[in-house]
Amino acid sequence: MVEAAFELADADGLDALTIRAVAARLGVKPMSLYRHVAHKDALLDALVERMYAEVETPDPQRPDWRAELRRRAHSVREVLVRHPWSIALIETRTGPDRPFTFVHAEAVLATLISAGCSPRLASRAFVVLDSYAYGFAVQQVTMPSTEPGEVVTDEFVAAMQQYPSLVAVMGAVMADASYDFVAEFDAGLDLVLDGIDRWREAQLPAVTVGRKQEPRDLG
Amino acid sequence: MVEAAFELADADGLDALTIRAVAARLGVKPMSLYRHVAHKDALLDALVERMYAEVETPDPQRPDWRAELRRRAHSVREVLVRHPWSIALIETRTGPDRPFTFVHAEAVLATLISAGCSPRLASRAFVVLDSYAYGFAVQQVTMPSTEPGEVVTDEFVAAMQQYPSLVAVMGAVMADASYDFVAEFDAGLDLVLDGIDRWREAQLPAVTVGRKQEPRDLG
């Protein structure tokens, strides 16, 4: 039943996800669903959990922690974009975290810790990584179109004209045939992973490499 | 009327935001609202725009671009958290962007460009910055409690026990009396701004400082 609801949300969006529609998809009468869920909200909770189940976790055992975290970040973005309704859902479900949340947090934190981060730093890095992945997904989903052969309406272009930097940027982006919004994710991810790596090094007592930045207090 | 809806959403959340409730707050009958908006969705659009209006824009004229972008990022996070319903709304409003979106994009891009970024790089940096701010806000809003004197339920603690890294991290965080989730935002923001600064330098032909990383192709 969660599966039916999941497919329905994917196909027709959150608005189309009604108890009645889910029942119809299962060839069953609406009220029969309440044998299996307490109320619609519980079904939505289950959907979020179902969505999390698609996200790959990093493997703390593997030596290349950056590759692991990169893989997970990509997975987060992909899954959120594949199920755009889930972003809106996540925000409304504030309740005590679900099992899957724990599993993910554990995997990511363990990966960071075996990479040499202190627990305190791992916490910080985790938040930065996830913020980036979630936020990128939000932007990608919100964006009118992110296809390489992007279609822009005339009004859009007209409205844009009075904003010179915006025009310059759009021009540069459209002139770049290799531009791909999703590829931008990877670039930003490098930035974040590099930054975490620097934090990691700064925190380790032994190897102190030349840095322009003052080492920050990492707690 | 948008104002009344805005206050209602802040006070009681999105679910309580019904046409009927807004009308009641205005001392008016429900159908009267349809004199002013085509349908509820249009009202929600207006709410998103109203929310954006609270976000400070950076000033491209000022010399300290990092300070400007930092100020804006803080503002984005604050406003989104102050109006938590807006995050869920944003995701569902995919339509052609609104005036305010243009204004913000222009200000941020102009700031980046006058800091010495190419338009192509400005585009990339903008996405990274906003991803971080949005994603952080999503996490903060989702979190059960982010108050310094955080209250954790017993079940939560019990369920956590089987995840050693999670336990270690929670322990480290709770042991740190100065820990403040919102302050973590600033740390991550430093990471992002540092990274953008590096991109900026790498892209400038003149000053090439020693770097461990291969310079990436920034287009």
Place this chain on the structure above:
DNA sequence: TACTCTCAGCGTACTTAGTACTCTATGGAG
């Protein structure tokens, strides 16, 4: 002054959706 045009607001009523309460049928355990 009288007329009319516009527009904010009203009332009624239809539709969709969540769900409380109660009843039925079926299949397996004793």
Place this chain on the structure above:
DNA sequence: CTCCATAGAGTACTAAGTACGCTGAGAGTA
């Protein structure tokens, strides 16, 4: 063969969005 647990059905109530048509007050004009 009986009984119970459980999935599903039926009915019906409530909340919410909104189509449609009406009213009354104020502004501008003859």
